[in-house]
Amino acid sequence: MIVLSHKIQIKNPTIKQDQYFRQACGISRFAYNWGLAEWQRQYDAGLKPTALAVKKAFNAIKPIEFPWVFNVTKCAAEQAFIDLGSAFKRFFKHLSKYPRFKKKGIHDSFYLSNDQFKIEANKIRIPKLGWVSVTESLRFEGKVLSATVSRIANRWFVSLNIQMNFAPHKISENQADAVGVDLGVKNLATLSNGSTIEGSKPLKKLSHKLARIQRHLAKCTKGSKRYNRQKIKLAQLHYRIRCIRQDSLHKLTHHICQDFKIICIEDLNVKGMMKNHKLAKAISDMGFYEFKRQLEYKATLFGNWISTVSKWFPSSKTCSNCGNKKDELKLSERIYLCDKCSFEIDRDLNAAINIEREGICLLS
Numbered sequence: 001m002i003v004l005s006h007k008i009q010i011k012n013p014t015i016k017q018d019q020y021f022r023q024a025c026g027i028s029r030f031a032y033n034w035g036l037a038e039w040q041r042q043y044d045a046g047l048k049p050t051a052l053a054v055k056k057a058f059n060a061i062k063p064i065e066f067p068w069v070f071n072v073t074k075c076a077a078e079q080a081f082i083d084l085g086s087a088f089k090r091f092f093k094h095l096s097k098y099p100r101f102k103k104k105g106i107h108d109s110f111y112l113s114n115d116q117f118k119i120e121a122n123k124i125r126i127p128k129l130g131w132v133s134v135t136e137s138l139r140f141e142g143k144v145l146s147a148t149v150s151r152i153a154n155r156w157f158v159s160l161n162i163q164m165n166f167a168p169h170k171i172s173e174n175q176a177d178a179v180g181v182d183l184g185v186k187n188l189a190t191l192s193n194g195s196t197i198e199g200s201k202p203l204k205k206l207s208h209k210l211a212r213i214q215r216h217l218a219k220c221t222k223g224s225k226r227y228n229r230q231k232i233k234l235a236q237l238h239y240r241i242r243c244i245r246q247d248s249l250h251k252l253t254h255h256i257c258q259d260f261k262i263i264c265i266e267d268l269n270v271k272g273m274m275k276n277h278k279l280a281k282a283i284s285d286m287g288f289y290e291f292k293r294q295l296e297y298k299a300t301l302f303g304n305w306i307s308t309v310s311k312w313f314p315s316s317k318t319c320s321n322c323g324n325k326k327d328e329l330k331l332s333e334r335i336y337l338c339d340k341c342s343f344e345i346d347r348d349l350n351a352a353i354n355i356e357r358e359g360i361c362l363l364s
């Protein structure tokens with residue numbers, strides 16, 4: 001079983017809907033912050049606070065002190081205490097820092113449990129609000145577990161968590177058995193069959209525009225009308241860049257999973273590479289992490305095999321023709337020339353072939 005999330009944009013929300021979403025996000029944030037303060041108060045008083053105890057304290061005073069929480073779905077406040085409990089759990093396990101108060105405008109969202117909403121074609125029914133139109137219908141079949149409404153730039157989205165039973169994918173007849181994928185900086189990917197996939201590099205194209213808005217923003221007085229307008233523009237541009245990147249990656253990972261049964265990739269030490277600043281921008285622009293994430297879940301869904309080759313495997317330094325290994329290969333050397341058999345081949349293609357070969361060895 002696999003849980004996927006499908007994020008859909010809410011279509012032209014009315015003023016009433018927009019107000020509801022804002023209020024629900026505000027209540028969710030308020031309950032979380034109230035809970036965090038209460039947790040600290042109980043702790044200081046020598047008690048052993050829990051998410052449940054804090055929620056009880058909130059519910060006891062809510063009808064009189066916070067009657068406006070009843071304006072929106074009860075989930076908005078309820079989930080905040082569950083989230084607070086998880087935040088403390090992570091803190092106690094030393095997985096994250098002590099929970100902090102939430103700020104307005106940062107990760108604004110609210111939760112809906114699956115008994116609190118309905119989905120039909122291109123609309124979703126939200127308690128105390130009614131039907132809300134969305135831009136597309138649900139693409140995946142399965143049990144809908146929950147929904148989260150959130151804001152990116154000035155748009156609203158609903159993200160649905162769906163539990164799916166994946167069926168082994170029908171493999172098309174012309175599907176070649178295996179492919180080696182070399183993720184690169186010059187091209188997004190080079191396949192061992194010789195084809196290359198260019199990255200969309202949206203940041204590069206839009207970086208000029210990005211810089212202009214950022215310059216503009218720096219000149220504005222913080223909090224002024226102009227400042228806020230520029231800030232929304234900046235968020236919109238960031239969102240656009242992300243969409244372009246996501247789209248090209250989805251096409252690539254879909255293509256690879258459709259056409260090949262066994263996918264051999266390298267376990268790239270992306271974190272280590274990020275320390276190298278020159279490479280870092282190109283890499284984050286290409287979205288390596290996202291590539292791997294998509295490939296992994298689609299393979300689970302479609303029934304492909306992924307064979308991950310160790311990052312220590314010398315895929316670039318080895319000759320794919322005779323197996324000779326070079327001691328050194330500079331990043332600037334785009335063509336691999338073997339000193340032993342004089343074989344000449346594109347550097348990335350050479351690596352992709354080696355990755356395929358090694359990946360198959362690991363499986364058999």
Ligand SMILES: [Zn+2]
Pocket residue numbers: 319320321322323324338339340341342343
């Ligand atoms: Zn050779």
